[in-house]
Amino acid sequence: MELLIIRPGALGDTLLMLPVLAELKGKATIHFVGRQPGLAHMRDAVYHTMDLERAGWHRLFSDQSCFSGPPSLPVPRADRVIAFFKDENGTIGQNLKRFFPKALVRVFPSFPPRGEKIHVVRYLAGCLESAGLPINSDGVMDNAGRHPLICGPWGSKHRNRIVFHPGSGNTEKNHPPDFWLDIIHECMEIKRVSRLKPTLLLGPAEASLRNFFSRHKDLSTRMEIFFCPEKESLLRVLGSAALYLGHDSGITHLSGLMGTPTVALFKHTDPVQWGPVGSRVRIIHGRKTDRELIKRITAAVNTL
Known part of the structure; x- marks a missing residue:
């Protein structure tokens, strides 16, 4: 047919x-x-x-x-x-x-x-x-949800990154940059996460955030920033990640389908309809940016 x-x-x-x-x-x-x-x-x-x-x-x-x-x-x-x-x-x-x-x-x-x-x-x-x-x-x-649907030579046996993607194509979906700073600091305090290479993934919609995060020297000296990576570079970054955190975005869906442990933050959209698909996906739904939401995020990080 x-x-x-x-x-x-x-x-x-x-x-x-x-x-x-x-x-x-x-x-x-x-x-x-x-x-x-x-x-x-x-x-x-x-x-x-x-x-x-x-x-x-x-x-x-x-x-x-x-x-x-x-x-x-x-x-x-x-x-x-x-x-x-x-x-x-x-x-x-x-x-x-x-x-x-x-x-x-x-x-x-x-x-x-x-x-x-x-x-x-x-x-x-x-x-x-x-x-x-x-x-x-x-x-x-x-x-x-049983196995990754996007496979290739990008995956690493030694997943040594934690990837943060603090944007999306729709600003209504996004938590503010200051909140992401708190998330990054809290995650890097977790013992098993502290050994990972913090990596910031920024697309065209997040161009303004590049300078924002670079100004924070305590992060910029440790953190690798990828700005608008082409397809193969993006897949290599996600394939070498032991953990990924991001909003409801195309890259978050990509991470889930690759089998990368993924924490997806939903603020404006409904995860019942739009949640990422994958065996190692945790969805955190919350509109209010506060300490309670950070606790839920770090708890999800600890379960993946």
Whole structure:
């Protein structure tokens, strides 16, 4: 069966598709269309990946009367087409049926309804199951938690880092930098953690934090800072981590899927829907930045 799945999204959104694709591996020839940077992590789970931003995919959103000749997309054929979009006027669904007239075509919303207490992974699996694909939506989460879904040569037998990622792409998700200073100091006081190399991971959204943390000499002399690492460097850092702490972010999802012991701090979003997937993930949900939250975080660190 030639299966085309289209689900563009940010890094974390795309990574939450990985447990579903892993369940389908070997049951269909999967062509997956998404966006970078998450797309790069899908390749081992599918036959072929394609970037929605590349030439040809704009036709999916266009009035077909604008084009001459037979309708076409950069995929030669498909038996089933599953797309995840907000398609209120039905344009995307109609176009897909024109492009693949012999295929079963289903278009689903990208995310579960707001407030519905279902994890995004289970929702995605349920959509595919309702479209007749051979997947058990009830078992996907359990299976994803049994072993790492992102593996490679980056892992180290000697995990000697504790990685802190004090940002995300949405400031509403983030605790303030001063709070992160307290977290770092408290964690480094834990005996088994004190032997680890403190490592700060900063992305484009955290550019301003680089100077903030560098000003604290008690940390900057010990701490290694990675700013906007490219994919392989990022994977090596996470693969050498004995522990990772971060907000609800794409990198936190990546850490969990790699099997790195992960403490995920949720402030604004609902972990029931968006919690990272992995066998060694602890989620701390709390909006109030106070000593009690730090105690919960250090307790989670001690259990991993």
